[in-house]
Amino acid sequence: xxxxxxxxxxxxxxxxxxxxxxxxxxxxxxxxxxxxxxxxxxxxxxxxxxxxxxxxxxxxxxxxxxxxxxxxxxxxxxxxxxxxxxxxxxxxxxxxxxxxxxxxxxxxxxxxxxxxxxxxxxxxxxxxxxxxxxxxxxxxxxxxxxxxxxxxxxxxxxxxxxxxxxxxxxxxxxxxxxxxxxxxxxxxxxxxxxxxxxxxxxxxxxxxxxxxxxxxxxxxxxxxxxxxxxxxxxxxxxxxxxxxxxxxxxxxxxxxxxxxxxxxxxxxxxxxxxxxxxxxxxxxxxxxxxxxxxxxxxxxxxxxxxxxxxxxxxxxxxxxxxxxxxxxxxxxxxxxxxxxxxxxxxxxxxxxxxxxxxxxxxxxxxxxxxxxxxxxxxxxxxxxxxxxxxxxxxxxxxxxxxxxxxxxxxxxxxxxxxxxxxxxxxxxxxxxxxxxxxxxxxxxxxxxxxxxxxxxxxxxxxxxxxxxxxxxxxxxxxxxxxxxxxxxxxxxxxxxxxxxxxxxxxxxxxxxxxxxxxxxxxxxxxxxxxxxxxxxxxxxxxxxxxxxxxxxxxxxxxx
Amino acid sequence: xxxxxxxxxxxxxxxxxxxxxxxxxxxxxxxxxxxxxxxxxxxxxxxxxxxxxxxxxxxxxxxxxxxxxxxxxxxxxxxxxxxxxxxxxxxxxxxxxxxxxxxxxxxxx
Numbered sequence: 001x002x003x004x005x006x007x008x009x010x011x012x013x014x015x016x017x018x019x020x021x022x023x024x025x026x027x028x029x030x031x032x033x034x035x036x037x038x039x040x041x042x043x044x045x046x047x048x049x050x051x052x053x054x055x056x057x058x059x060x061x062x063x064x065x066x067x068x069x070x071x072x073x074x075x076x077x078x079x080x081x082x083x084x085x086x087x088x089x090x091x092x093x094x095x096x097x098x099x100x101x102x103x104x105x106x107x108x109x110x111x112x113x114x115x116x117x118x119x120x121x122x123x124x125x126x127x128x129x130x131x132x133x134x135x136x137x138x139x140x141x142x143x144x145x146x147x148x149x150x151x152x153x154x155x156x157x158x159x160x161x162x163x164x165x166x167x168x169x170x171x172x173x174x175x176x177x178x179x180x181x182x183x184x185x186x187x188x189x190x191x192x193x194x195x196x197x198x199x200x201x202x203x204x205x206x207x208x209x210x211x212x213x214x215x216x217x218x219x220x221x222x223x224x225x226x227x228x229x230x231x232x233x234x235x236x237x238x239x240x241x242x243x244x245x246x247x248x249x250x251x252x253x254x255x256x257x258x259x260x261x262x263x264x265x266x267x268x269x270x271x272x273x274x275x276x277x278x279x280x281x282x283x284x285x286x287x288x289x290x291x292x293x294x295x296x297x298x299x300x301x302x303x304x305x306x307x308x309x310x311x312x313x314x315x316x317x318x319x320x321x322x323x324x325x326x327x328x329x330x331x332x333x334x335x336x337x338x339x340x341x342x343x344x345x346x347x348x349x350x351x352x353x354x355x356x357x358x359x360x361x362x363x364x365x366x367x368x369x370x371x372x373x374x375x376x377x378x379x380x381x382x383x384x385x386x387x388x389x390x391x392x393x394x395x396x397x398x399x400x401x402x403x404x405x406x407x408x409x410x411x412x413x414x415x416x417x418x419x420x421x422x423x424x425x426x427x428x429x430x431x432x433x434x435x436x437x438x439x440x441x442x443x444x445x446x447x448x449x450x451x452x453x454x455x456x457x458x459x460x461x462x463x464x465x466x467x468x469x470x471x472x473x474x475x476x477x478x479x480x481x482x483x484x485x486x487x488x489x490x491x492x493x494x495x496x497x498x499x500x501x502x503x504x505x506x507x508x509x510x511x512x513x514x515x516x517x518x519x520x521x522x523x524x525x526x527x528x529x530x531x532x533x534x535x536x537x538x539x540x541x542x543x544x545x546x547x548x549x550x551x552x553x554x555x556x557x558x559x
Numbered sequence: 560x561x562x563x564x565x566x567x568x569x570x571x572x573x574x575x576x577x578x579x580x581x582x583x584x585x586x587x588x589x590x591x592x593x594x595x596x597x598x599x600x601x602x603x604x605x606x607x608x609x610x611x612x613x614x615x616x617x618x619x620x621x622x623x624x625x626x627x628x629x630x631x632x633x634x635x636x637x638x639x640x641x642x643x644x645x646x647x648x649x650x651x652x653x654x655x656x657x658x659x660x661x662x663x664x665x666x667x668x
Contacts, residue, residue, distance in 0.1 A: 197581045197645040219641040222634055323627035355627065366628055368566055372635035379642065 006188060013184040017387050018410065020174040023159070025384045025417045027171055030156040031227070032377030033148065033425075035362065035370050038104040039517035040148030044432050045140070046503045049518060050106045053134040055099065055298040058278035061137040062110065062301075066097045069112045069128040072142070079126045083118045091116070093268075094306040095125050101134070101299065103320050103365050104517075108134040143439075145447030147432060151454075152425075157231070168238050175228040182225055185217055192218055205477075205542070206393040213386040216379040223376035224383075230360040233353070263340045264331055265310035273309040273335040281337050285315040285330040288342065294328065295321055299363075303334060312340055320365035324351070325358035381418075388414040392472065400475035408472040412465045412480075419484035420461030422532075426491035426525070427457035433498035477543050485536035492529035496522040562623045569619035569633070573640035576612030578658045579605045581644050590652040592659070601662065613637065 002008040033040065042049050056062060071079070076087055091114035100109045110132060113125040131140045145151055154160050161167030186192065196218060199211045217224070232239070243251040259266035278301070286296035299318030305311040311334030316327030329343040346354060358364070362373065388410065396407040431453035439446050461484060468480035499522060500506040510519035581587045583605035588597050597605075616636065620629035647654055 194584065194586075196641065197577075197584070197587060197648055199645050199649045201649060215642070215645055219638045219645075220635075223638060322625050323631060359631070364628055366624065366632070369628065369632050369635065372632065372639060375639050375642075376635055379638070 009184040009187045013181055013188055014391065016177045016184075017181050017384075018391055020177045021384045021388055022413055022417045023170060023174040024178055025381060025388075026159065026421065027156055027174065028377050028380040028384065029421055030152045032374050032381065034153040034156050035373045035377065036517075036520070037146075037148030037153050038102065039520060040152065041146040041150075042106070042517040043499065043521040044147040044429070045144050046505070047140065047144075048107050048133075049503075049505070049515065050135075052104055052106050053101070053108070055101055055282070055301060056108065056134040056137070058099070058282065058301065060279075061134070062097075062099055062108075063275075063278070065110060065130065065132060065137050065139075066094070066112055066306075069110065069130055071114065071126045071128045075126055075128065079116060079124070082120055082124050083116060084120060085118050088117055091126060095304070097303040097306055099301045101318070102363065103297065103318060106134075107131050107140060143445040143447050145432075145450050147428065147450070151428075151451065157235070165238055168235055172232060172235055172239050175231050178228045179225065182217075182221065182228070186221075189214060189218070204393075206390060209386045209390040209393055213383055213390055216383040216386065220376045220379040220383075223373075224380055227360060227376070227380075230356045233356045234360060262331075264312055264314075265305065267310065268305045268308040269310040271309040272307060273311060275307070275311070275334055276332075276337040278303065278313055278334075281313050281332040282315055284332070284337075284339070285317075288330055289317055289328060292328075300327065305334070309335060311335060319358070319363055323358045323364055324354040325361055325363055326354050385414070385418045388418070396472050397475040400473060405473055408469055411472045411478050412462075412469045415465030415469060415478065415480045415484060416458070416462040419481060419488060420458055420465055422488045422528070423461045423484055423491065424454050424458035426488065426495055428454040429495040429525075430491060430498060433495065433502050477539070479543065482536045482539040482543065485532045485539065488532035489529045489536060492525040492532065496525050565619050565623050566632070569616040569623075570636050570640070572612045572616035572619065573633075573636045574643055575658060576609045576616065577637065577640040577644045578647075578655055579609035579612065581648060582655065582659055583609065587648055587652075587655075590648055591655045592662070597662075605659075 002011065070090060080087055093115040095113040095115050098111050098113075100111075101107075108131070110130045112128045114128070116124045116126050130142075131146075132138060133140065151160075157171055158165070158167035159170060161170070189195075195211075195214060197215075199208070199215050201208045201211075203211075237243070256266055282298060282301070286298070289296045294317060297318045297320065298315060300314075300316040302314045302316075303311065304314065313332045313334050314329050315332075316329045319326045319328075326346070327343070330339070331341045331343075332338065333340055362370065392407045392411045392414065396411070399405065399407040428450055431450050435446055435449055435453075437446070439449060443449065444452065464484065465480045468483060469478035472478050496507070499518070505515075505518055507519060507522055510516075510522065582591060583597075583602045585596050589595075617629070617633045620633045620636070623629065624632060644655070
């Protein structure tokens with residue numbers, strides 16, 4: 001079928017890359033934004049624009065908050081089908097209370113899980129979440145969408161398609177195919193080292209796109225490989241759900257045995273017990289970490305079997321000083337404060353898993369490395385986008401000559417996922433600044449409206465992309481690219497200006513006070529605006545350039 | 560502050576190192592110094608210097624951070640430096656003359 005091995009690899013690279021490149025573009029772009037998800041949250045929720053806070057006192061502040069928490073209507077609706085009979089008005093038996101923060105979070109995320117009376121499966125739990133200001137314990141409004149951590153981040157790993165985890169499967173399959181595309185790409189590329197630094201924008205569009213595709217693909221090859229691979233490792237439990245299917249009895253038995261070995265009770269005793277000072281337990285955990293020469297900030301605090309004689313408290317360290325996602329957990333008896341267990345050093349396999357997971361999830365405190373991750377992610381976007389451009393450039397004249405619309409369809413889809421995605425993202429940020437704090441009666445909640453604005457803008461960009469790529473069917477450059485670049489240039493200025501008008505936080509103030517989460521977001525948008533404007537001008541110049549016979553000949557030679 | 564200076568030094572060492580690697584290739588040497596091909600001795604010297612600069616950068620990264628973070632910073636810095644050199648060669652190739660200031664176009668064989 002193919003003349004040689006390299007040709008077969010080229011076929012695989014081209015068609016798998018084309019089929020899944022659109023998904024990977026979304027994954028890479030929102031993954032890049034997710035590196036600064038907490039900072040984007042600050043931009044989107046002005047009430048949270050203050051410095052990151054340490055874990056507050058559990059005894060004085062968190063416990064009273066936990067005691068008032070109850071599942072919301074959405075959680076109740078999701079749980080109702082899992083229960084025989086009606087749900088109770090209140091859930092009175094907390095299974096666990098958890099508090100989570102990072103070195104970048106001014107706010108604290110709390111979640112409480114409750115036993116569900118009458119549940120068909122006795123392990124069913126219902127959860128309540130709350131985000132609080134750790135300085136006062138006051139709850140933040142529940143209808144504020146955390147754009148970074150609750151919208152862009154889930155888009156990165158699940159495309160926000162939650163039905164039967166279908167989004168996770170699409171992203172996982174795409175990551176697997178990306179690994180294959182990286183390997184086949186290396187096999188296809190004859191001059192990896194000789195052309196490592198080569199980019200020739202003055203050559204034909206097709207040649208320069210291939211140069212950029214090779215350059216951005218090769219320079220960040222280790223980054224692309226490790227991120228695709230570690231993404232698969234993180235969600236391996238979804239892709240191989242054996243512990244809850246074929247091996248479920250073994251899994252349940254293992255949990256019981258592990259609970260006996262560690263001394264951390266698996267179930268409630270059914271005997272009420274008072275709660276000792278959790279703050280004293282946290283202080284003891286920090287003393288033990290300090291004795292090992294480790295930083296002592298608490299990242300995650302969990303109280304299991306609340307109010308029961310079997311209750312215990314787990315204190316985990318925020319591992320900001322290393323790549324590994326590690327907590328060095330220390331566990332105490334809830335009723336007495338007695339030390340139950342200090343997690344032993346992880347096994348070799350566990351250490352590898354912690355490293356691979358931490359590499360991807362980046363809990364470390366290192367701003368330079370964060371920016372370098374963004375560079376790696378955006379180079380991935382550039383690699384995928386130029387791969388799509390190359391596909392179109394290579395075929396559009398041939399397709400035009402034979403009346404085939406393949407190149408036009410690919411170009412329209414590429415417009416949608418490259419510039420269209422940026423238009424949608426900026427529209428969401430603008431909607432975030434323009435929507436009223438309280439939506440009128442009968443309207444969806446503010447957070448839901450923001451999401452509708454995002455999807456609506458993306459659909460409009462797709463329609464525009466389809467409409468304004470008709471010229472590709474005639475072998476010419478589509479004006480959709482230039483027009484959407486201009487739209488990005490305008491929107492990326494409008495968003496920071498609206499931030500200034502609605503919050504008073506203009507760049508002079510945020511830079512002057514050193515508040516980089518908001519200053520960085522504004523500067524990033526302004527830089528994007530400048531780049532988009534330059535791209536629009538270049539595209540205009542290229543569109544105005546007459547198609548010469550030599551140009552066509554050169555491009556045909558590569559086709 | 561010292562850590563920031565050391566990391567800046569690591570980034571610069573990466574850029575310089577990748578610049579020397581690029582200049583050891585005839586096509587980029589020609590972009591920077593004209594069309595004369597360089598001598599084999601200079602090619603070898605540039606590649607050795609490039610490797611030394613990258614090693615120096617890694618040492619600086621290891622001085623600042625734990626090994627797991629330092630290696631990641633270094634790998635990504637090398638990627639960033641490669642892009643920086645590629646774009647410099649595309650739009651401002653003459654800027655890289657400073658990396659081979661001791662040679663002259665006439666001196667190249």
